[in-house]
Amino acid sequence: MPKELKVFTRAEVAKHTSEDDCWIIIDSEVYDVTTFADMHPGGAQLLIEYGGKDVTDDFYGLHRQEVIVKYAPRLKIGTIENESPKIAIPKPGDLSKVPYAEPSYWMGFKSPYFNESHTKFRQALRELYADVKPEALISEELNKAPTLELYKFLGEEGVLASQIGPGPWLKGLKLPGGIKPENFDYFHEMIAHEETARVGTPGFVDGISSGYSIGLPPVFNFGPPHLKERVVPEVLLGRKRICLAITEPYTGSDVAKIRTTAKLTPDGKHFIVNGVKKWITNGTFSDYFSVAVRTEKGITMLFIERQEGLETKGIKTSYSSAAGTSYITFENVKVPVENILGKEGQGFQVIMYNFNHERWYICCSIIASTRMIIEECMKWANQRKVFGKRLIDQPVIRAKIGAMISSLEPVQNWLENITYQMCNMPYLEQSQKLAGPIALLKYQATRVAHNVSDDACQIFGGRGITKTGMGRSIESFQRTYKFAAILGGSEEIMSDLGVRQAMKYFPKNARL
Numbered sequence: 106m107p108k109e110l111k112v113f114t115r116a117e118v119a120k121h122t123s124e125d126d127c128w129i130i131i132d133s134e135v136y137d138v139t140t141f142a143d144m145h146p147g148g149a150q151l152l153i154e155y156g157g158k159d160v161t162d163d164f165y166g167l168h169r170q171e172v173i174v175k176y177a178p179r180l181k182i183g184t185i186e187n188e189s190p191k192i193a194i195p196k197p198g199d200l201s202k203v204p205y206a207e208p209s210y211w212m213g214f215k216s217p218y219f220n221e222s223h224t225k226f227r228q229a230l231r232e233l234y235a236d237v238k239p240e241a242l243i244s245e246e247l248n249k250a251p252t253l254e255l256y257k258f259l260g261e262e263g264v265l266a267s268q269i270g271p272g273p274w275l276k277g278l279k280l281p282g283g284i285k286p287e288n289f290d291y292f293h294e295m296i297a298h299e300e301t302a303r304v305g306t307p308g309f310v311d312g313i314s315s316g317y318s319i320g321l322p323p324v325f326n327f328g329p330p331h332l333k334e335r336v337v338p339e340v341l342l343g344r345k346r347i348c349l350a351i352t353e354p355y356t357g358s359d360v361a362k363i364r365t366t367a368k369l370t371p372d373g374k375h376f377i378v379n380g381v382k383k384w385i386t387n388g389t390f391s392d393y394f395s396v397a398v399r400t401e402k403g404i405t406m407l408f409i410e411r412q413e414g415l416e417t418k419g420i421k422t423s424y425s426s427a428a429g430t431s432y433i434t435f436e437n438v439k440v441p442v443e444n445i446l447g448k449e450g451q452g453f454q455v456i457m458y459n460f461n462h463e464r465w466y467i468c469c470s471i472i473a474s475t476r477m478i479i480e481e482c483m484k485w486a487n488q489r490k491v492f493g494k495r496l497i498d499q500p501v502i503r504a505k506i507g508a509m510i511s512s513l514e515p516v517q518n519w520l521e522n523i524t525y526q527m528c529n530m531p532y533l534e535q536s537q538k539l540a541g542p543i544a545l546l547k548y549q550a551t552r553v554a555h556n557v558s559d560d561a562c563q564i565f566g567g568r569g570i571t572k573t574g575m576g577r578s579i580e581s582f583q584r585t586y587k588f589a590a591i592l593g594g595s596e597e598i599m600s601d602l603g604v605r606q607a608m609k610y611f612p613k614n615a616r617l
């Protein structure tokens with residue numbers, strides 16, 4: 106039963122100052138911390154020294170708001186007479202009101218791209234992820250893979266389906282916010298990636314989104330009908346997990362050099378696969394694998410089910426093992442020839458077909474994560490007092506935040522422009538025109554993340570490199586933003602590809 110709250114005067118609260126009877130005021134609300142003091146992670150004595158006082162500023166200088174949200178039901182005993190709280194405690198699922206914390210359309214600016222259905226979709230996902238977040242935080246911390254139950258929940262709610270783009274595979278599926286599959290566009294998908302990233306647990310987030318969003322497209326775009334009919338619904342409803350296995354210890358950027366072999370059996374009915382794959386996201390718990398192999402005719406993509414001879418083991422990286430990052434060994438794995446994705450020897454085209462979408466999706470995620478870091482910096486700089494002033498009152502800190510915002514907004518706007526092209530260009534035109542811009546956007550988005558991470562760490566000081574407390578998200582970001590700068594094509598490869606693509610269209614008769 107909820108406690109009955111009483112009304113006190115400040116003078117009454119001021120009498121409760123001893124270790125046997127200690128009250129404090131935070132934002133016009135009264136907390137009895139007598140029994141809590143001994144358990145207080147910051148120390149009992151310190152809390153008692155503050156007994157009877159209004160500690161609002163001190164509290165917010167040292168604790169994230171989630172601390173008071175968690176402890177209020179146990180410790181709050183009343184409110185201060187004729188006063189009401191001044192600090193907003195957002196409800197789970199609320200959009201942020203902090204400037205630049207949301208893309209501009211959601212902060213009241215006009216946009217040619219978005220409509221009511223995008224707002225409904227974002228709201229539904231934000232609320233849904235508010236329920237998932239507690240589990241995400243625990244899994245991230247304990248290196249635990251997302252459970253199959255969670256996958257099934259995300260599948261049934263249409264969250265998985267909303268991260269692989271519009272297409273016939275959405276037919277008949279429920280989507281968040283009640284969006285009809287035929288009205289679903291790449292802006293909805295962009296929002297899906299942004300909201301997933303906002304959960305703020307990078308390893309876990311890759312655990313619930315990275316494997317299938319790159320592993321399933323080769324099946325629905327190039328798979329034979331028998332595989333499409335069975336595998337696509339199983340994965341989209343969260344009953345089975347799939348990943349994409351291209352990279353090997355010998356070769357990453359240079360995909361054409363892969364060494365995993367697939368030899369045809371004498372009866373021509375099966376391939377026998379041998380080789381190793383490295384860093385395969387979601388591999389530790391996947392049932393299915395879209396795998397690049399080398400046959401007599403060249404690079405070929407195969408759909409392979411978990412079976413004897415296929416072993417996966419975890420690889421520890423800078424983020425949580427919740428992502429299921431794996432090393433895979435194939436030892437005489439038998440695969441029916443009907444499991445070729447696309448045509449034998451044409452696997453390189455299948456891989457390239459996937460890349461634009463994968464890189465665009467990485468841009469959506471890293472830009473949203475960077476925006477969250479800016480929000481954290483704005484809040485922290487507003488509440489942390491040093492040398493008797495808020496950090497935000499220091500010109501040097503304002504200059505850092507100014508640099509962050511003014512570097513993020515252009516990449517968000519470029520992302521939205523490219524997303525508009527994806528909504529309006531047929532596939533062939535997209536592959537001719539968008540590979541370069543997407544690669545350059547990815548390059549710039551991860552350069553921005555790098556600079557924002559660096560400045561954010563400085564603004565948070567020691568807390569920016571501490572895993573718990575106020576700087577938790579900053580620490581996690583500075584440890585993990587590099588994933589986006591390497592996966593799906595590293596920065597060096599992205600800028601090079603962008604310029605090479607541009608030079609393809611350079612007019613032969615142009616001169617300085």
Ligand SMILES: Cc1cc2nc3c(=O)[nH]c(=O)nc-3n(C[C@H](O)[C@H](O)[C@H](O)COP(=O)(O)OP(=O)(O)OC[C@H]3O[C@@H](n4cnc5c(N)ncnc54)[C@H](O)[C@@H]3O)c2cc1C
Pocket residue numbers: 348349350351352356357358359383384385386387422430588591592593594595596597598601
């Ligand atoms: C956590 C994690 C998850 C991953 N998930 C997957 C997955 O699910 N599936 C999958 O198939 N792969 C996955 N990868 C592999 C990833 O795609 C590769 O790491 C990436 O392509 C780079 O390859 P590499 O690490 O072998 O670097 P290399 O190719 O060895 O390159 C090393 C460095 O040299 C630079 N470089 C390379 N060539 C050039 C050049 N021509 N000019 C200038 N600089 C160059 C690169 O930019 C890079 O920084 C994952 C990797 C990690 C770390």
Ligand code: HEM
Pocket residue numbers: 129136138145146147148151152155160163164167168172173176180573574575
């Ligand atoms: C309702 C009242 C309070 C509750 C529920 C509370 C709870 C907590 C919790 C959970 C932590 C650990 C935070 C983390 O590492 O994430 C913490 C740390 C701390 N608390 Fe409190 N606290 C309260 C009031 C206060 C007050 C009034 C002070 C003194 C101004 C204080 C000073 C500290 C300090 C110094 C730390 C350590 C911070 C750090 O490691 O940087 N707390 N508190």
